Structures are given as structure tokens and as C-alpha cells.
Amino acid sequence: xxxxYIIASNVIRDxxxxxxxxxxxxxxxxxxxxxxxxxxxxxxxxxQILIEVSLSVTSLFGLILTLALCITQITGEVxxxxxxxxxxxPVSRLQYIVGKYVGILLALAVILMILGLEVxxxxxxxxxxxxxxxxxxxxxxxxxxxxxxxxxxxxxTFTKPAVNAVVTLxxxxxxxxxxxxxxxxxxxxxxxxxxxxxxxxxxxLPNLENFNVFRRIGYGEAIPxxxxxxxxxxxxxxxxxxxxxxxxxxxxxxL
Amino acid sequence: xxxxxxxxxxxxxxxRVGLSREFKTAIEELSLVVExxxxxxxxxxxxxxxxxxxxxxLGFVFPDxxxxxxxxxxxxxxQAHERIGFLPEQPYFYNYLKAEKALDLxxxxxxxxxxxxxxxxxxxxxxxxLGRNSHLTLDKYSKGMLQRFGIAQxxxxxxxxxxxxxxxxxxxxxxxxxxxDILLRLKDQGKTIxxxxxxxxxxxxxxxxxxxxxxxxxxxxxNLSEILISKDTVKIVLQGDVTRDMEQLxxxxxxxxxxxxxxxxxxxxxxxxxxxxxxxxxxxxLISSEPFRRSLEDIFLELVQDTGK
Ligand SMILES: Nc1ncnc2c1ncn2[C@@H]1O[C@H](COP(=O)(O)OP(=O)(O)OP(=O)(O)O)[C@@H](O)[C@H]1O
Ligand SMILES: [Mg+2]
Numbered sequence: 001x002x003x004x005y006i007i008a009s010n011v012i013r014d015x016x017x018x019x020x021x022x023x024x025x026x027x028x029x030x031x032x033x034x035x036x037x038x039x040x041x042x043x044x045x046x047x048q049i050l051i052e053v054s055l056s057v058t059s060l061f062g063l064i065l066t067l068a069l070c071i072t073q074i075t076g077e078v079x080x081x082x083x084x085x086x087x088x089x090p091v092s093r094l095q096y097i098v099g100k101y102v103g104i105l106l107a108l109a110v111i112l113m114i115l116g117l118e119v120x121x122x123x124x125x126x127x128x129x130x131x132x133x134x135x136x137x138x139x140x141x142x143x144x145x146x147x148x149x150x151x152x153x154x155x156x157t158f159t160k161p162a163v164n165a166v167v168t169l170x171x172x173x174x175x176x177x178x179x180x181x182x183x184x185x186x187x188x189x190x191x192x193x194x195x196x197x198x199x200x201x202x203x204x205l206p207n208l209e210n211f212n213v214f215r216r217i218g219y220g221e222a223i224p225x226x227x228x229x230x231x232x233x234x235x236x237x238x239x240x241x242x243x244x245x246x247x248x249x250x251x252x253x254x255l
Numbered sequence: 256x257x258x259x260x261x262x263x264x265x266x267x268x269x270x271r272v273g274l275s276r277e278f279k280t281a282i283e284e285l286s287l288v289v290e291x292x293x294x295x296x297x298x299x300x301x302x303x304x305x306x307x308x309x310x311x312x313l314g315f316v317f318p319d320x321x322x323x324x325x326x327x328x329x330x331x332x333x334q335a336h337e338r339i340g341f342l343p344e345q346p347y348f349y350n351y352l353k354a355e356k357a358l359d360l361x362x363x364x365x366x367x368x369x370x371x372x373x374x375x376x377x378x379x380x381x382x383x384x385l386g387r388n389s390h391l392t393l394d395k396y397s398k399g400m401l402q403r404f405g406i407a408q409x410x411x412x413x414x415x416x417x418x419x420x421x422x423x424x425x426x427x428x429x430x431x432x433x434x435x436d437i438l439l440r441l442k443d444q445g446k447t448i449x450x451x452x453x454x455x456x457x458x459x460x461x462x463x464x465x466x467x468x469x470x471x472x473x474x475x476x477x478n479l480s481e482i483l484i485s486k487d488t489v490k491i492v493l494q495g496d497v498t499r500d501m502e503q504l505x506x507x508x509x510x511x512x513x514x515x516x517x518x519x520x521x522x523x524x525x526x527x528x529x530x531x532x533x534x535x536x537x538x539x540x541l542i543s544s545e546p547f548r549r550s551l552e553d554i555f556l557e558l559v560q561d562t563g564k
Contacts, residue, residue: 006363010349017351081347085408088313088341089364090333254270254316 003091004099011073011103020068020107027061027115031122038126047127052218054119055137059214062112062145067168069104070152071161074250083255097153097247101239104149112142136228137217143235144211148172150242157250174201175208206238257327260416260447261289261312266321268307268471281307282318283471289449289464291415294442296462296479297451298551300559304471305451306344309420313341326416337365340409344420346401350394354385354404357393358411365412379407384433398425406434410441417441419450423457435461459483459551467558474558482554488547489527493518495539503533521547 015021034053041049074097077083086096116138123129151171155164174182182205185198211231213223268282282304289295299305310316312323314331328335348357358376367375380389383403388396396404402425409417422438423431431454438448438461452458458465459479466476475482488509497513505511507530508520518539522530531541 002366003364006360010360014351081343081345082349084313084315084341084343085348085361086364087315088336088339088343088409089361090336091364092333252317255310 003095004102007091007096007099008103008106011069011100012107015069015103015107018068020065021111023061023065023111024114024118027058028118030057030061031118035122035126047123047129047131047220048215048218050123050126050218051119051131051134051137052214054122055134055141055214055217058112058115058119058138059141059144059212061115062108062141063148063172065111066104066108066145066148066152067165069107070149071156071164071168073100073104073153074156075158075160075164076156078255087255093250094247097157097243097250101150101153101243104153105146108145108149109142112138112145131217131220133217133220133223136223137214139228140211140213140231143231144208147175147206147208147235147238147242150239150246154242154246154249157246157253171205172208175205176212177209178202178205178207179209206234210234258291259288259324259327260291261287261295261323261325261449263287263308263312263323264321266308266311266318266323268304268311268316268318281471282311285321285468285471285473287466287473287476289447291447292442292445293463294438294448294450294461296458296465297449297468298453298455298458298465298555299451299468300453302470303468305468306420307471308468309341309344309418309449309451312418337412338414339416339418340412340414342405342409342417342419342422344424346405348393348401348404348408350396351392353390353392354380354396354407355389357404358408361408362411367412375411376407379410380404382410382437383407384430399427399430402426403430406437410437414446416447416449419448421452421454422450423452423454431457455551455555465551467555469559474561475554479551483548483551485547485549487524488521489524489544490519490521490547491527491530491544492542493520493534493539494542495534495537499537501537504530504537507533517542 031054034050034057038046038050077086087093116135119138120131120134123131123134148168148171152164152168155167159167178201182198182202185202213227216223264286266282266285267280269278269280271277272279285304285308287297287308297305297308307316311318312325312330313336323330325332326335326338349360352360355376358379359372362372362375377386377389380386383406385400385403385407388400393401393404402422406419406422409419417438423434426434435457438450441448450462462479464476464478465482467474491508494517497516497518501518504518504520507526508522510519510521512519520530527544534541
């Protein structure tokens with residue numbers, strides 16, 4: 001536990017050093033930038049659209065943040081050779097991976113929380129509407145980021161940062177198109193594209209669109225606790241699967 | 256404490272070259288025993304497999320065959336790592352940290368309390384001569400300073416076994432002497448030091464035992480003084496009239512050298528008495544007679560050239 005904590009806090013320290021927390025300000029600017037479109041909207045749609053759009057922007061920021069946090073983690077330390085000093089200490093490879101992941105989650109949680117509060121403030125200022133359900137949307141984004149982070153960390157056990165970024169982005173897009181593009185491709189049987197490729201993708205990839213509850217929150221629909229619970233389990237399952245794979249790859253890797 | 260600090264048995268290690276099916280043999284076949292207490296040197300030319308051997312010991316890379324123990328525990332065991340210190344070949348650390356912060360971080364993995372981390376890191380930075388630079392981040396350190404920092408972090412937990420990959424690499428003569436003194440002090444405290452090096456004079460000065468490897472195979476090992484001191488050759492120095500006929504002396508000796516009125520020669524032990532007998536007949540004085548001592552460099556070059564073919 002102690003080692004996991006030390007490694008996790010080091011991830012956060014590294015994030016601070018890389019000035020990742022500055023996205024908080026960038027995000028505020030982005031929110032201000034989308035506001036001018038408000039007067040063009042019908043009165044009844046304002047809150048819906050503002051909430052949906054700002055949560056989508058948050059989700060995009062989450063993706064970028066996750067990439068920035070994860071792509072250099074493990075390969076970076078292996079190529080910089082700082083791992084030697086670390087593993088000469090009584091630190092196991094499992095603790096290392098778990099510590100990294102926990103640190104990434106903590107950094108994501110803190111930053112996303114702040115972004116969420118910024119969205120709430122925006123809604124209050126613009127529409128005089130206090131809507132705590134936005135935090136549920138933020139939680140869904142956090143879960144999605146947790147899945148992407150697990151995938152990205154898995155890749156970082158054996159790929160260079162640039163390749164990692166590209167593959168993770170592909171992962172992100174395919175996971176979002178699972179119920180549309182991929183579904184159509186395997187059901188319309190050979191309407192272009194190699195089905196051999198799409199079948200495994202369809203059955204293996206998580207459906208990240210599940211975490212897109214922004215429209216429902218925008219419409220002011222209540223999000224049932226059971227859904228939150230389901231989404232958490234769904235994310236946890238994939239995280240566990242990818243985490244285990246990362247460990248299996250990294251466990252006997254020559255450093 | 257265990258009697259054997261390190262043991263490797265029939266270790267073999269090949270590296271895969273890229274993604275191809277090509278393999279590069281780093282350790283062909285290596286067995287090694289390092290007794291507890293004293294300084295053990297692992298010698299060998301560039302690419303001999305020294306670093307790979309240390310990486311195997313620390314569990315950084317996995318041997319294809321063979322096994323080993325460290326402080327009585329199998330390789331890679333975390334409890335053994337509580338009691339060792341390691342200096343890697345290239346001293347890379349979290350370079351955005353200040354020296355004292357970095358030591359503090361490493362100290363936490365050993366479960367040292369905040370107070371003892373603080374006192375220990377101050378102490379060690381002074382020992383390695385970085386006391387005045389402890390507030391600099393490590394990316395502002397010179398190569399030699401990083402090496403010194405590396406030595407400091409290897410000693411944080413007051414280890415029983417210190418493993419160092421070329422400890423004096425990158426150090427100036429003063430630094431090299433300081434490292435030598437540190438290692439000798441550790442030895443006096445009863446610790447075991449296992450170091451790799453190709454600085455033969457350094458090894459010759461401080462090591463108790465050595466193993467020389469070449470191309471991933473051990474070519475000689477043993478107690479250093481036994482290796483260096485020849486049992487069957489004696490070095491004799493005589494003085495006298497060098498103009499007299501010395502054919503008999505020359506016939507009995509291996510090396511023969513005249514400097515002024517001094518004659519230096521090497522003789523096989525069984526010839527010593529005959530040789531001295533001739534010397535007395537020639538009215539020569541015996542200045543000294545001692546076992547012949549070869550330099551480590553001679554032995555090293557000879558072995559490496561022989562096995563290099
Ligand atoms: N990751 C690797 N992939 C492929 N080959 C490697 C790898 N690491 C080491 N080798 C090879 O293994 C052999 C032994 O390397 P090693 O680093 O152990 O040598 P060394 O004795 O430490 O040399 P030096 O004195 O230069 O430090 C070399 O031929 C090297 O090319
Ligand atoms: Mg080396």
C-alpha cells in the first residue's frame with residue numbers, strides 16, 4: 001500500500017510539474033468561447049443545449065488530459081532508465097502499475113471535478129440555474145476516462161508515446177462507434193470493409209457511448225442510481241481486464 | 256547474516272534484437288559465488304556482459320536459463336531488496352527533483368521515517384561531496400555529480416550488500432579516491448560490495464576477489480592476491496660485478512635485466528637455490544627475493560585476448 005501511495009503521489013507531482021493543471025484555465029476560456037452562441041437559441045432550449053455542449057467539451061478535455069497523463073508513463077520511465085533505481089528498491093512491478101494507475105485516476109478526478117464546478121458556475125451565471133446533476137455527467141466522464149487511461153497505460157508498457165497516442169485515439173473512436181458504425185458493418189454483411197476486422201472489434205471493445213449521458217442530463221432527466229451503478233461496474237470490468245493484461249505484459253519484461 | 260551474499264548458477268541470457276527472430280547472446284554461461292563480507296569485482300571488457308549480470312541479479316531482466324540467489328533469497332525477491340543498495344550503470348533519476356527530495360522519495364520506499372530520511376540524506380550528500388548542491392534539481396547536475404548522487408542513493412538504507420555498476424565512472428581523480436574510501440569503509444563495517452569495473456588499477460587496489468568474464472563467460476575467478484601472486488616464480492635482485500660471465504645465471508632465469516650494477520631476474524622456484532649458488536660464486540650480493548607479482552592488467556589482457564578469438 002505504502003509503495004502504491006508513493007508511486008501515485010509521484011504521478012500527481014509529475015502532472016503538476018508538467019503544468020497539466022493549467023487545463024483548468026484553458027477550459028474556462030473554452031466555456032466562455034461557447035457562450036456567445038447562447039442568444040441564438042430558443043429560450044426553452046438554452047439550458048439543455050448549454051449543458052450538453054459543455055459536458056461534451058468537458059469529455060473532450062478529459063480525453064486529452066488522459067492522453068497527456070498516460071502516454072509517457074511507463075515507456076517514458078523505461079527509456080529514461082529511471083526504472084532501475086525504482087525497482088532496485090523494494091518495489092514490485094504490480095505495485096508500480098497499480099500505483100501509476102491510481103495516480104492517474106486521482107489526477108483525473110481532481111481536474112474533472114474542478115472542470116465540473118466550472119460548468120456549474122457557468123450555468124448559474126448564464127441561466128441562473130443550479131443543476132447539481134452536472135456532477136453525474138462529470139462522473140460518467142471520469143468513468144470513461146478511467147477506461148481510456150487503462151487502455152493507454154496498457155499500451156505504454158510496450159509502445160512509444162507517439163504510437164500510443166494514435167492507437168488510443170483509434171480506440172476512442174471505435175469505442176464510440178460501436179453501436180453505430182461497427183454494428184452496421186457486422187450486421188449488413190459485407191457492405192464494404194473487412195468484416196474479419198470489425199467482428200473482433202465489435203465484441204472486444206467497450207461501448208464508450210454508454211457513458212454519454214449528457215443529453216439526458218441536459219433535458220433534466222433523472223439519472224437512476226442503478227444506471228450509475230451499472231456504468232461503474234462496466235468501467236471497472238474493462239479496467240480490471242486491461243490492468244491485468246498490463247501486468248502480465250510488464251511482469252516479465254526486460255528493462 | 257548469510258555466508259553467501261550472491262550466487263548465480265548456470266545463467267544464460269539472450270536478448271532479442273528488435274522484433275526479429277535474431278538473438279544476441281549477452282551471457283553464455285555464468286556461475287558466480289560472492290561470499291559475504293569484502294569487495295568482489297566483476298571484470299570484463301566492453302560488452303562482456305557485466306551490466307547484464309547485474310540486471311539479472313536485480314530482477315530487471317530475466318535469464319533464459321539458470322537461477323540465482325541474493326542474500327539467501329531468490330532473485331527478484333522484494334525482501335532482499337530491502338537490504339541492498341544499487342548503483343546503475345547510467346545514473347538516471349527523476350531529474351526534476353532536488354537531490355535531497357529525490358533521496359527523500361527513495362527513502363520512503365524503505366519505510367524510513369521523515370526524520371531519519373532527512374538526517375540520512377544530509378549525511379550521505381555530505382559524504383559524496385554534494386552537500387553544497389543539495390538544493391539543485393538533478394537536471395542541473397554534471398555527470399560526475401550525478402554519479403555521486405547515485406552512490407548516495409545506493410547507501411540510503413544502510414544496505415548489507417551494495418551492488419555497483421562501474422562506481423567510479425565519470426568521476427575525477429579526487430572523486431575516484433573518495434569512492435574508494437567509501438567502499439573500503441563499507442567493507443570495514445562488514446558489508447559486501449559487488450562491483451563491476453574495467454578500471455583495473457582500482458580493482459587491484461580494493462577488491463578481495465574477482466571474476467573476469469569475457470563474451471558472457473567466466474574466464475578466471477578467485478582471490479585477487481592468489482591470482483596476482485605467482486606461486487612458482489620468484490623475483491630476485493642481485494648486485495655485483497656485471498662484467499663477469501653470467502651465462503649460467505641467464506640459463507636459469509626467465510626475465511633477465513641489467514641496470515648499472517644491479518641485476519633483476521625472475522626464476523622458477525625450483526631453480527632458485529642453484530641460481531643463488533652461481534650468484535655466490537660470482538661474489539654477488541642478494542638484494543631481495545620475493546614472489547613474482549603480475550599486474551591485473553597483464554592477466555586481464557592475456558585472458559581477454561586468448562578467449563576473444
Ligand atoms: N537490450 C539489449 N538488447 C540486445 N542486446 C543487448 C541488450 N543489452 C545488452 N546487449 C548486448 O549484451 C552484451 C553485453 O552487454 P552488457 O551491457 O552486459 O556489457 P558490459 O559488460 O556491461 O559492457 P560495458 O563495459 O560496455 O558496460 C553486449 O554485446 C550488448 O550488445
Ligand atoms: Mg556495463
